[in-house]
Amino acid sequence: MLNHDQLQVGVAAAKRQFDLIQNKYPDLKGRLPNGQLVSLLVMSLPGGQTGIDSSPAQILNEFPAMVFDGVAKTNLRNILSGQPEKPTASETKQLNKDLEQMSPQLKYNEKCQVEIRFNDLKFDLVWKLQADDLVDRNLTPQTKASINIVLGTLAQFANLDQQKNKP
Numbered sequence: 320m321l322n323h324d325q326l327q328v329g330v331a332a333a334k335r336q337f338d339l340i341q342n343k344y345p346d347l348k349g350r351l352p353n354g355q356l357v358s359l360l361v362m363s364l365p366g367g368q369t370g371i372d373s374s375p376a377q378i379l380n381e382f383p384a385m386v387f388d389g390v391a392k393t394n395l396r397n398i399l400s401g402q403p404e405k406p407t408a409s410e411t412k413q414l415n416k417d418l419e420q421m422s423p424q425l426k427y428n429e430k431c432q433v434e435i436r437f438n439d440l441k442f443d444l445v446w447k448l449q450a451d452d453l454v455d456r457n458l459t460p461q462t463k464a465s466i467n468i469v470l471g472t473l474a475q476f477a478n479l480d481q482q483k484n485k486p
Contacts, residue, residue: 320387321427321473323375329477330371333360333433336470340435340453346444347435355438362431362473371433375422385431391424429474432458440466 321329337360341347347358360371366384369377378385379396386392398417403410435448448468449459458469470476 321429321477323423323425323427325429325477326427326473329433329473329475330362332476333470333473334371336433336453336476337435340448340451340470343451343453344444344448346441351439357439358435358437360470361434361436363434364428364431368434368436374418375425376418378427385428387426387428389424389426391421395421395425427473429472429477431473433470433473433476435468435470437466442466 341358349357351357361368362371362373362382362385364382364384367382369382369385373381375395376399379392379399383392383396395418398414402414406414437445442463445466445468446463448454449461449465450456453470455469455471455475458471459465460467
């Protein structure tokens with residue numbers, strides 16, 4: 320189980336790892352003519368996924384399975400579901416206050432995987448990535464039938480980052 324700060328540490332470490340991968344494989348960088356990124360990071364479990372930079376509110380809306388059940392999750396989901404389609408300034412201010420107050424109480428699933436998604440799929444590149452030391456080869460299927468590239472779990476990234484910062 321990860322708290323909000325540990326989640327942020329894991330996300331930051333995963334993004335640094337992705338930067339290393341993008342530097343090694345420049346075809347992963349850039350945008351397509353329609354403006355989409357060529358590749359992006361997501362946090363994923365079998366029940367869904369959300370972008371690596373998703374806010375707690377986005378996570379609760381798009382991928383509630385990533386957050387362990389509890390009072391904070393229930394309260395925030397109730398608040399989010401009760402929001403009008405076009406909230407007033409005071410309603411938005413209150414929502415932001417509630418999110419700021421309760422978000423640190425959320426507990427996230429540390430088994431969530433950080434994965435690369437492709438908007439421009441190049442199979443040769445996927446197969447190179449499968450065998451690269453910068454990806455988790457235990458979690459990444461080692462078959463040409465799969466395009467799933469897993470960098471690691473949030474727990475792994477949170478722990479890696481904490482170990483680097485120890486004296």
